[in-house]
Amino acid sequence: MNTYKVLAFGITRQLLGGKEAEIxxxxxxxxxxxxxxxxxxPELNDLRSLYxxxxxxxxxxxxxxxxxxxxxxxxxxxxx
Numbered sequence: 876m877n878t879y880k881v882l883a884f885g886i887t888r889q890l891l892g893g894k895e896a897e898i899x900x901x902x903x904x905x906x907x908x909x910x911x912x913x914x915x916x917p918e919l920n921d922l923r924s925l926y927x928x929x930x931x932x933x934x935x936x937x938x939x940x941x942x943x944x945x946x947x948x949x950x951x952x953x954x955x
Contacts, residue, residue, distance in 0.1 A: 877903055879940060881912070885950040887925070890918045905929065906936040908946070923951045 877900045883891045900911040905927050913920055926949040927934050933949075940946070 876901060877940070877942070879908060879942070879944070879946055881908075882945070882947040884947060885952065886922070887919065887948040887950045890916055891948075900940075903940050904936065905934045905938045905940065908940060909936070912948075919948075925950060 879898050879900060880895055881891075881898055882895050883893070888894055896916075898908065898911050898915065900907050902908075909925075909927065919925060928947040928949055929938060929940065929944050931945065
């Protein structure tokens, strides 16, 4: 079991109940983290898209996470 601190932006702050959350994950990939987030915060599944950034860059699902990584949830954005 790995524990990661996740930063939340936009609507994800409301869904996680604050600007950051600690998530326990079985595994060490972004895919594993996404599954843990979906289980703990099922409302995230209602978002059109949800990107996960690791160390200031968008991540791939198979990216390996380490305990010191900066992980952020990037919700859908709109602009004009």
